[in-house]
Amino acid sequence: MQMLSAAEAPVAIDEVRQVGANESFEIEVMRGDVVIRVGDDNSFRVSGTLDELAEGYELRSNSGFTYFEVLMPRNINGSRARRAEESDLEMVVPVGSRVSFIGVNVDIDISGVAGGSEVNTVNGNITATGLSDRVDLRTVNGNIRSTDNSGRIDLQTVNGDIRDTGSEGRAYYEAVNGGLDITSAAEEVEVTVVNGSVEAQLRRTRELTLRSVNGDIEVMLTEAISPVIIGSTVSGEIILNLPGNIDAQFNLESHAGGNIINNITDDEVARARFGPARSLDFSTGQGTGIVEMSSVSGRLELHAN
Template sequence: MKFYRNTLKNTLATLKISGAIFLLALAIPALAKDVDQKLAVSENANISIDNLRGKVVIKGTATNQVWVTGKLDDKATDFILKADGDNVIVQVKMPAHMNNSFWDHDEQETDIVIEVPKGAKISFQGVSSDIKISNVNNDVRAKTVSGDVILKQLNGNRVDIETVSGDIDTKSINGRISLSAVSGDIKDDGSAGRLEYYAVSGDIDVNSTAEEVVANVISGDLEIRLNNVIDAELSSVSGNVVAKLELNDDGLLEMSSVSGNLDLVLQENVNASVKVDSHAGGRITNKLTDDKVEKAKYGPHSKLSTQAGSGSASVKMSTVSGNVKLHY
């Protein structure tokens, strides 16, 4: 009987120690998970990258390999780096089911650097994930919800970027470019090619040599500087648009707003015919020529029709209630 009592005591003591160790383990944050993996790939591989939260830096290099280094999210359940022919997957796997408290924890999030061949096509998807991509000479596509996107030295056929509340910041990118943000700001410096910008409540700030541009804002402001414009369409709902352009002799520029103001600055030797319509009382200020603004006999409508130089290019501007200003 004494033997059984001693055995029971020892068993209970072991259970208490095990339980204490288990509770202590729960109380201590999980250690960061390091990653350092390489994979040989083709120089023009299609690389798909999936990361839920944290920071991801993608760098183009002269080597034909994908090399991932850094730390994985504490919540990560697995890391995948594999290739199937020219298709490469880089994925930080996370739990399938996560409640709201998942986003509140002060834990190690993914922080990795991915080196890829310069000629690779890049596709990135994230949620609360910041992304930085540089030195890639092929297509780049990236989607994130609340993360920021930084692009530098891209020279591919297409660059498609979408974020909801994050900012987009680019420098020296070239190609057919589409940058879209909902509440985030877009800043583009030194781009070239064909460009599309879209923002809802964020601002757009552009300094580009692109010849073809489409830019749309809803309530944010648009400030854009362009050289040698062939075809540009700039529009706003309630935000203001300031455009400083060098318009090609056979170029076409269209600007419109609902209640936002339009401010157009053209080069002094511009050759353009200009037509402006204000439908509900917006003021038109013409400092390009001596022609006067015509006001409707009845109602708030006013318009301007004028010509600078030979008039070979075309400028069309319209607003519902915003003010319009034209000058050199």
């Protein structure tokens, strides 16, 4: 552990440790900008400058585990914190590492980690490129930019936008007050949005789950002839653009006066004998796949690519 006196802050840091090829890292930085890259050897390096308010840092390695933390005081005066320069750090880890990162007011840029990455920040943006295995990225007030990640992917923000391009594997997306822009080849995709919008271009997705409260979701699905699609919305809309040769059973229901639009076949929407409910049931091809969607007072639309 390296401790600093007030006269030493801010301070530059340049530490190198030999670690394992599959090292597990736990990293904590409260404020600033952090970049995590992969190197071509089995070493961990952290360089840059520490937060002006930092009391020091802790770096320890043992038995395949490395821990790094910028040590901050428990109580930080608001005006003093605004004037002080924040941490600006770059870290290099082995390709096969597993990285767990925790921050508060931090923007983080992470790339190339193959052993799994878990990133959590409260107020900050996350940029992630070329990650694999388990990819878990979460921020409260910030945006997520995900590019060419693969494996089991989990992207979540409360107040922010998510843009995912080139993902593969299994992907889960969630935004409360924000938008989702997805271009993915993941075989399994799950999307949850509350107050926001979703635009998704999906290729070869076999299983798709869509949930919306007041949000709008539009999906373009290609190269998936018999998918399983489950969707629900309260007062938003779900628009599906499906392959023209889709082979599936369709069941759509609207319970409180919402609209159902069918532009795939000539099958018509049925109105309930009593009440505002509506439904649409039909099959295409051999009915191998499943498309089930429901709404309370929203809109459901089907289109053929």
